[in-house]
Each structure stands twice: as structure tokens, then as C-alpha cells.
Amino acid sequence: MNSINGLPLAPFLVVAAGLFVIGLYGALARKNAIAVLMGVELMLNAVNLNLIAFWRYVAPNSSAGLAFAAFVFIVAAAEAAVGLALIISVYRNLRSVDPEKLDQMKM
Amino acid sequence: MLTFSTVIFVILAVVTLGAALAVVTMKNVFHAALMLVLAFFGVAGFYVLLEANFFAAAQVLVYIGAISILIIFAVMLTRGVTMARPNNEQSGAVATASAVLFVLIVVLVGPWKINFPGFAPLNLPARAFGAPPEFKMAVQAVSPDALQRLGRALVDQYMVAFLLAGVLLLLAMIGAVWVARERKLVEIVKERREMAAEEAAAAVPPAPAAEAVATTDAHH
Numbered sequence: 566m567n568s569i570n571g572l573p574l575a576p577f578l579v580v581a582a583g584l585f586v587i588g589l590y591g592a593l594a595r596k597n598a599i600a601v602l603m604g605v606e607l608m609l610n611a612v613n614l615n616l617i618a619f620w621r622y623v624a625p626n627s628s629a630g631l632a633f634a635a636f637v638f639i640v641a642a643a644e645a646a647v648g649l650a651l652i653i654s655v656y657r658n659l660r661s662v663d664p665e666k667l668d669q670m671k672m
Numbered sequence: 673m674l675t676f677s678t679v680i681f682v683i684l685a686v687v688t689l690g691a692a693l694a695v696v697t698m699k700n701v702f703h704a705a706l707m708l709v710l711a712f713f714g715v716a717g718f719y720v721l722l723e724a725n726f727f728a729a730a731q732v733l734v735y736i737g738a739i740s741i742l743i744i745f746a747v748m749l750t751r752g753v754t755m756a757r758p759n760n761e762q763s764g765a766v767a768t769a770s771a772v773l774f775v776l777i778v779v780l781v782g783p784w785k786i787n788f789p790g791f792a793p794l795n796l797p798a799r800a801f802g803a804p805p806e807f808k809m810a811v812q813a814v815s816p817d818a819l820q821r822l823g824r825a826l827v828d829q830y831m832v833a834f835l836l837a838g839v840l841l842l843l844a845m846i847g848a849v850w851v852a853r854e855r856k857l858v859e860i861v862k863e864r865r866e867m868a869a870e871e872a873a874a875a876v877p878p879a880p881a882a883e884a885v886a887t888t889d890a891h892h
Contacts, residue, residue: 569722569723569811570676570677570721571675571678572677572678572721576681576685577718577722579778580685580688580689582774582777582778583689583692584688584692584711584715585777586770586771586773586774587692587693587695587696588696589766589770589773590763590766590767593763593766594696594759594760594762594763594766594767595696595758595759595760596757596758596759596760597701597758599701599705599743599746599747599750600695600696600701600704600758602743603695603696603704603705603708603743606708606735606739606743607692607695607711610711610712610715610735613715613727614715614718617718617719617722617724617727618718618722620722621722621724621811621814625811625813625815625818626815628818628821628822628824628825628826628829629825631724631726631727631818632822632825632826632829632830634724634727635727635730635826636830636833636837638730638734639840640837640840641734641735641739642734642738642739642841642844643840643841643844645738646742646844646845647844647848647851649745649746649848649852650847650848650849650851651851651852652746652750653750653852654852656750662750665760
């Protein structure tokens with residue numbers, strides 16, 4: 566038996582890979598900084614899905630996979646809070662959330 | 673063989689990937705944020721399928737309950753923005769690169785090889801990197817006290833990481849409040865004037881500036 570409930574591991578990994586590349590596209594191609602953050606959240610979700618799928622199929626008796634997934638949750642929450650605070654601060658100063666307009670630090 | 677789990681999996685995959693595609697393509701950012709909630713729900717469904725019930729609950733609480741709400745708040749606080757186009761100039765190239773990356777992950781890293789040893793498109797992984805590891809052993813059941821063991825591991829094996837995570841959350845909270853704080857107009861005007869003065873000082877040619885410093889030093 567290489568599966569749980571008739572499901573092998575591979576489809577989960579393919580869905581996670583799809584979620585990751587969709588998030589990558591969103592993070593690189595969007596013109597709104599909030600949408601860029603949404604892409605990053607999708608990528609973090611894909612990583613978490615991979616971690617939990619591998620935990621379930623390869624090492625369900627170890628806590629390592631779940632612990633890493635928990636830390637990804639924490640980092641995602643911190644990243645979202647700081648990222649959105651930055652975006653709101655930028656919006657107050659520039660009246661724009663376009664990442665391409667943030668070139669004040671260019672020499 | 674079409675089991676109940678397979679049907680659920682296919683529905684979840686379609687909903688999650690469809691919602692994710694909507695997140696990155698929708699013109700209206702608010703609608704994209706709502707689609708993001710749907711994608712998070714789909715991932716929570718996958719956690720249930722993978723028998724990680726605690727993480728399904730945490731996904732709903734943390735991602736849908738906290739992060740999505742934060743994103744929706746940010747969208748509403750930046751309402752005045754209208755974009756001519758939702759995507760930037762390099763979006764076509766990025767889409768191509770993402771699609772290529774997806775194909776590379778699926779074919780080269782080879783999740784197919786792990787569970788379907790007979791099905792390997794072009795047999796690329798075996799040629800390029802040698803035969804990939806196949807685990808033949810049966811998938812074990814999750815022990816009923818998995819969550820208790822996770823909790824014990826967090827304060828034992830991963831104690832340092834756990835403490836650092838707490839520090840990270842505290843710093844992120846303080847940092848977010850500090851960065852997004854409402855500032856008084858007086859402060860902003862003062863800061864702008866200082867910046868303008870610095871820019872004016874930088875615009876002066878270097879030799880007279882050095883002279884000026886020298887004279888002020890002599891004066892003092």
C-alpha cells in the first residue's frame with residue numbers, strides 16, 4: 566500500500582508545484598504591491614502543503630514535518646503584518662501602491 | 673479506481689488552483705483577495721485529506737481569519753488607487769518562465785517516479801541524475817497522539833526555534849505598528865524640510881562646501 570485512502574503522494578506534490586508557480590507569477594507580474602503579497606502567501610501555502618504531504622507519506626511518526634509547517638505559519642503571519650504595514654506607509658506618502666514607483670533609493 | 677477520496681481530491685485541486693489563478697489574474701484587487709480566501713480553504717481541505725486536522729484548523733484560523741482579513745483591510749485602506757493594467761511589462765515572460773518551471777518540477781524532480789515507477793515521461797530523471805529513490809514501504813498510520821508529540825517536540829527538540837518564533841512575532845507586531853503609525857503633519861513637514869536641506873547641501877559643488885565647513889570651524 567503506497568497510498569492513503571487510495572491517494573498516492575504524487576498528485577499532492579503536483580498541486581503544490583502548481584500553487585507555487587501560480588504564486589511566483591503573481592509575485593513577479595502584478596502591478597499592485599498587495600497583489601504581490603498575495604502571490605507570496607500562495608507560495609508559502611504551496612510549501613506548507615509539500616511539508617505536510619511529505620510528513621504524512623514519508624514520516625508520519627516524526628514531528629519534524631509538522632513543526633516546520635508550524636514555523637512556516639508563524640513566519641507567514643509576521644511577513645504579512647510587516648509587509649502590509651509597509652504598503653500602507655508607502656501609500657500614505659506616495660498615494661500609490663505600485664512597486665515600480667518605489668525608486669527613491671535608486672542612485 | 674474512483675474512490676470518494678479521489679473525487680474530493682480532484683474537486684479540491686480544481687477549486688484551489690482555479691482560485692489561485694483568479695488571485696493572480698483578476699483586475700480588481702478586492703475580488704482577488706476574496707479568491708485568496710477560497711484558495712486558502714482549498715489548502716485546508718488538502719490538510720484534512722492528509723489527516724493533519726490541527727493544521728486544517730490552524731489554516732482556517734491563521735490564514736483565513738487573520739491574514740486574509742489583514743489583506744482585505746489593506747486593500748480597503750488603499751482604495752484610491754486605479755491601475756491602468758493589473759500586470760507589469762514583464763508579465764508575459766514571467767508567465768512563460770513559471771510554466772517552464774512547473775514542467776521542470778513535474779518532469780525532472782519527478783514526483784511521478786516516486787509512486788508510479790512504470791510511468792516516467794522520457795525517463796529523464798534516471799538518465800540525468802541516476803534512478804530517483806523509490807520508497808516501497810507501506811504508508812504508516814498517523815498515531816492518535818501525534819498532536820501531543822508535536823507539542824512536546826516544540827518545547828523540547830525545537831525549543832530554540834519556538835522561542836525565536838515568539839520573538840519574531842513580537843518584533844513583527846512592534847515593527848508593523850511603528851511602520852504604519854499615523855504621524856502628525858508637523859513631524860512630516862519637519863522631516864521633509866530636513867530632507868530638502870540635505871538635498872540642497874548635496875547639490876552645492878564639493879569645493880565651496882568644504883570651504884564653508886572650514887570657515888565655520890574657524891569661526892567656532
